[in-house]
Amino acid sequence: GAGVSQSPSNKVTEKGKDVELRCDPISGHTALYWYRQSLGQGLEFLIYFQGNSAPDKSGLPSDRFSAERTGGSVSTLTIQRTQQEDSAVYLCASSLGPPANTGELFFGEGSRLTVL
Amino acid sequence: SQQGEEDPQALSIQEGENATMNCSYKTSINNLQWYRQNSGRGLVHLILIRSNEREKHSGRLRVTLDTSKKSSSLLITASRAADTASYFCATDAKSSASKIIFGSGTRLSIRP
Numbered sequence: 001g002a003g004v005s006q007s008p009s010n011k012v013t014e015k016g017k018d019v020e021l022r023c024d025p026i027s028g029h030t031a032l033y034w035y036r037q038s039l040g041q042g043l044e045f046l047i048y049f050q051g052n053s054a055p056d057k058s059g060l061p062s063d064r065f066s067a068e069r070t071g072g073s074v075s076t077l078t079i080q081r082t083q084q085e086d087s088a089v090y091l092c093a094s095s096l097g098p099p100a101n102t103g104e105l106f107f108g109e110g111s112r113l114t115v116l
Numbered sequence: 117s118q119q120g121e122e123d124p125q126a127l128s129i130q131e132g133e134n135a136t137m138n139c140s141y142k143t144s145i146n147n148l149q150w151y152r153q154n155s156g157r158g159l160v161h162l163i164l165i166r167s168n169e170r171e172k173h174s175g176r177l178r179v180t181l182d183t184s185k186k187s188s189s190l191l192i193t194a195s196r197a198a199d200t201a202s203y204f205c206a207t208d209a210k211s212s213a214s215k216i217i218f219g220s221g222t223r224l225s226i227r228p
Contacts, residue, residue: 004158042219043159043218045215099146
């Protein structure tokens with residue numbers, strides 16, 4: 001597509017429920033990133049994909065968080081048993097290649113998650 | 117912990133003045149980038165400077181990089197009301213060139 005697409009744009013859920021957030025990167029971009037941003041804060045790194053593999057999962061806050069990427073394209077971030085502290089905007093970005101070669105990231109508009 | 121930290125956290129200046137934001141980071145890097153975020157929106161890439169570069173220009177933007185001090189600055193000249201946004205620096209560490217880490221950002225407000 002023309003840009004990075006994320007869905008849903010807004011999600012309100014009850015504590016304890018599972019949520020799935022989707023990211024559709026720019027066609028041909030091999031690198032994909034997930035970040036989390038709380039209100040008024042910076043971006044917290046969650047996970048990085050190169051193709052379908054995740055060389056760096058170090059940012060996932062707990063085992064309730066998981067992510068996958070299939071076909072070198074669409075990625076899904078899953079949060080199980082959501083907690084109120086999971087409320088944030090989840091941002092996805094893609095890049096043509098690995099950071100050292102092609103650093104520029106293209107961001108989606110984010111998925112705003114609210115856990116009641 | 118965050119690789120980059122911006123300074124100041126918030127900056128308010130008069131339209132037409134220059135705005136300077138600083139970024140410090142902790143480890144050796146390949147590249148340093150600056151991004152802009154309008155409230156509630158995704159981030160937009162502004163400029164990338166490589167570790168072997170010292171200064172780069174793009175329109176009203178000027179970025180400097182001092183690898184000996186592990187710091188960078190972003191200068192916006194002749195500011196406009198439309199420059200009001202948050203600005204973030206981002207780095208990819210040489211030791212772990214598999215992720216790009218963002219700083220905490222500077223909130224810039226331009227008074228008309």
